[in-house]
Each structure stands twice: as C-alpha cells, then as structure tokens.
Amino acid sequence: MLRSVILAARRLPGISLQANVSNSHICAPFSSEAVQVVIKRNEKVKERLAKPAWLKAEMPSGENYEKLRNTVRSLKLATVCEEARCPNISECWGGAKETATATIMIMGDTCTRGCTFCSVKTSRAPAPLDPMEPDNVSKAIKEWGLAYVVLTSVDRDELPDQGSAHFAETVRLLKERVPKLTVECLTPDFRGNQEFIEKVAVSGLDVYAHNLETVKRLQKRVRDYRAGYDQSLEVLRYAKQVNPKLVTKTSLMLGLGEEAHEIEEALQDLRKNDVDVITFGQYLRPSKKHRKVDRYYTPEEFAHWQAVAEGMGFKYVASGPLVRSSYKAGELFLKGYIEEKKAVDVAKA
DSSP, X not given: OHHHHXXXXXXXXXXXXXXXXXXXXXXXXOOHHHHHHHHHHHHHHHHOOOOOGGGXXXXXXXXXXXHHHHHHHHTTOEEHHHHTTOXXXXXXXXXXXXXXXXXXXXXXXXXXXOOTTOOSEEOSSOOOOOTTHHHHHHHHHHHHTOSEEEEEEOOOTTSTTTTHHHHHHHHHHHHHHOTTOEEEEEOOOXXXXXXXXXXXXXXXXXXXXXXXXXXXXXXXXXXXXXXXXXXXXXXXXXXXXXXXXXXXXXXXXXXXXXXXXXXXXXXHHHHHTTOOXXXXXXXXXXXXXXXXXXXXXXXXXXXXXXXXXXXXXXXXXXXXXXXXXXXXXXXXXXXXXXXXXXXXXXXXX
C-alpha cells in the first residue's frame, strides 16, 4: 500500500520524492500531506464506476420521433422521456403509429420535492397549473395516434388537492377523445390522502402506477422526506380497493445499495397489497449532484429478479438495465392484457 502511495505521489506535479524500495523496507523523505493527497485521489478513482457496455442506448431519431417531439414543443408539453433523460426514448417514440408510446408529465416541469435520484427541477413554489393542459394533452395524444399513454406528474404539495383534480380531468378528456386508448397514470403519493387517490383511481384510467423506488431501508436516503415505504404501499392498495378493475403497477431501481433479502422483502410486501406489475431497472446517476451508483447489475442479475418476481405471482414483470417504470414492451403487453380482461368481463355480464 505504502509503496503504491509513494510511486503515485512521485507523479504528482510539484512533489519530488526520493525513494529506495527494497522488499518491504522503504526509505523516503516525503511529507504526510503528499501521502494524503494521493490517498484522496485514489479514493476518487475508486468512486468512479465504469459504465458497462450493456447500458448504451440508441440515439433518438426517425420520422415518428420527430413528429412526437415537434408536437411536444408546439403545445408546450413536458415529457418524462426528455425531462428524466430516459434511455428508451428512441425505442418508445420511434415506433410506428399505434405502437409508439409516450410518457407525458403534467402539472409543470418543476417538483416540490427533492429526491436524491431525480433530475427533475425542484422548487417550493412552482408556476401555477396551466388550465388548458388537460385539453392540450388530449389533443396531442389523439393527433399522435398512440396505443398506450402514460400520464405522470411532478409532486405539487403546495396545491390544496395536490393536483389530483387536474390529473383526473386530463384522464377524462383523453378517454372522451380516444376511447380505445389505454391510459396509465404514474401518480405522486398525494401524501397518502385517500380522497385524492380515489379521485384519480375512478377517473377512467386503466393502470394505476406509483413507484416504490427502492427498498425499505433506503427510503429516507433516496426519496424526499415526505415520501415513505408504507405510504406508497397504501397508495397502491387503496387505489385497487376503490376500483378493483384497475391494474396496479410499481417500479424498483437497483444499484442504490440494496441487499438481495431487502428486494425479496419489497416484492413480498407488494404482493401482499395485490400489486399486479413490477419493473426493475438500473439506477443511473443523472449528475454529480445526485446519489452515487452503488453498483451496476448485470443482465443475468436482472433476469434472476424477473424470475423471482414471476414466481411470486406478479402478472407481468419487466426487468433489465435500461427498463424504466414506463417501458414500451411492458405497455404493449399491458394493453393486450387489459383488452382481454375487458372482453372476459363483457362475456360474464
């Protein structure tokens, strides 16, 4: 250890060392300050994890991608695909008509919370809601000809109803203008307020999603202090209680420092609350200001957790390094599942 410190220190600008290294005997007139500098530099090197090859994504391009992006700009809409720098934007936006999917972020692009993993802007006092947004969103989705859309939002803790009425109105207009559209809502936790959860759950959506994000132990380190493990589980449970026809969905990021037994505990708790769908994805650090990646999971490890979750009874599991909560392959599967479920219900009636 000391030998490597000395050899590294000799390469530092402004530091001159004379060292005579023989077996374990070291004789060198160097300062403790120089050693500390080298140790700190070595520690920084260790902190930087090389990003594996399997985390490379395609650059977004294509006619349909350009069409969706131009509509987003013209109607001043925000998408999680862009705001959260999703690596799957090319795959999701680039699909042909009736297969492309998108995640629209309503209620502005500024969140009242500050989670350590998220790149979305934060403020205690975001701009007021745009009253025309529900109308603009429904027009855009109709124009795009999407098969599946995900509506999500920033947290708006400063609003009396935390934006739940705005969320519900957007769903209502979407279903009115595009009846065959499958709508997923990836919602905030509404601070656990059942009135607000119900308002969205009965608005006409097909999939009620709310992300648990990480295991129980890491909640306070990863999420804003107003979020919580038990609160998120209760959101998912109550949404299905007030609307049993809903498919409920959540997501876990891996690579934050969680242990295997903690992932299993989270899966068990989700199934106890009758959650239907789960996705696993690799946590990727948005910037140096955000929480560091603890480690990168291999594709084989993601396959393992998919098998574990499927064995526990989840109706659908998407698991992979670049999988995100809103993921095209999963969305198209869910659309087929929901349509089949509706057909069964009609036959029974």
